[in-house]
Amino acid sequence: MIDLHYWPTPNGHKITLFLEEAGLPYTIHPVDIGTGQQFQPGFLAIAPNNRMPAIVDHAPADGGAPVSVFESGAILVYLAEKTGRFLPADLRGRTAALEWLFWQMAGLGPMTGQYGHFHVYAPEPIPYARERYAREVQRLLGVLDRRLADRAFLAGDAYTIADMACYPWISPYRKAPLDLEPHAHLRRWREAIAARPATARAYAIGRDPRFARSADLTEEQKRMLFGMAGPSVPGS
Ligand SMILES: N[C@@H](CCC(=O)N[C@@H](CS)C(=O)NCC(=O)O)C(=O)O
Known part of the structure; x- marks a missing residue:
């Protein structure tokens, strides 16, 4: 247990x-x-x-x-x-899954967290911080979108822990939604994960x-x- x-x-x-x-x-x-x-x-x-x-x-x-x-x-x-x-056993699949897991932990998560902090929670609006994190998160979403252009999931055909780590961090702030319109592959991937019964x-x-x-x-x-x-x- x-x-x-x-x-x-x-x-x-x-x-x-x-x-x-x-x-x-x-x-x-x-x-x-x-x-x-x-x-x-x-x-x-x-x-x-x-x-x-x-x-x-x-x-x-x-x-x-x-x-x-x-x-x-x-x-x-x-x-x-x-x-x-949910972590491929083969060398290349495992390496890809870990790459994107670490990318989420060090990049997408912390940057989106700061985006949320300065757009939703900060006691006063700080335009520089808002713009910096908004741009950085849009950049990261673009990286994700390009990665997903020619594969179903981040490490390839199979759903892995890399996808589980990234999914909750795609536009998590209802009060400050991010523009996902430019990211068609990302939207397709997100919808596929949302449709899973376990999700x-x-x-x-x-x-x-x-x-x-x-x-x-x-x-x-x-x-x-x-x-x-x-x-x-x-x-x-
Ligand atoms: N790098 C950590 C971050 C965990 C984290 O920031 N958790 C937040 C909620 S999402 C928390 O527990 N916050 C409590 C606090 O800030 O005191 C992880 O991925 O587990």
């Missing part, structure tokens, strides 16, 4: 996308990042960066003590290796009432999320 420490955000969705595709049994432990649950000692013991998602695998492949994993990219690789699924199940989990929150972040939630509450890990 796997414990999933989760809140329904793009990085959280990556892991439910995998678990629903693979049909692995798991239990969700909500980490309400707006109320500071990411700073609780029990969570920090498995996720020292005070960010979710994180997992604990109580039945690891080596038969030993439970294994905990933080960082969504590392979790996806761990689960792919555990199940032998529908993964996103339905995020709509469960236990994750209900107001449409807008409160000032207290902003303080928790944007580091205005002091050191990121209390006591550090």
